[in-house]
Amino acid sequence: MLTCRVRILSSLNSNGGVVVKPKVLIVDDDRILARLWVLELEMHGVDAIVASTIPDARQMFHDNPDLSLIVVDACVPGNRPNTESLVQEFRMTFAGPMIGASSYPSYRPLMIRAGCNHASDKPEMVERIIEVLKEHGLLPAQASDA
Secondary structure, three states: OOOOOOOOOOEEOOOOOEEOOOEEEEEOOOHHHHHHHHHHHHHOOOEEEEEOOHHHHHHHHHHOOOOOEEEEEOOOOOOOOOOHHHHHHHHOOOOOOEEEEOOOHHHHHHHHHHOOOEEEOHHHHHHHHHHHHHHOOOOOHHHHOO
């Protein structure tokens, strides 16, 4: 049976209204860069978790059914594309937006073909995540204007 993941609303604001706080899974073996992205995303009201290996990515995906968006680096680890099958695996149950990331422009189309519906260079990643979350209605405008 095919099941789709659905984002869960996380909390209430002081007026009793629902506050939607998106959660992003980042799959990237560059731990320093990924940590910088997490810190910057937090300033925009976005929760982010990081997997630095493919097995960790599978486990975090399984443990976090409330993901809003997934970012997958094309090469984890190394400099050759090896995450296309991971994207395809996620796509079996995750209908939300996915961003294929790579510093190599020629690898980004591979990620799109694997199932990502967006692509980005790493230096623009945080801006791209915010843009995609807004585009998909997953981030209120005021939450990201921090």
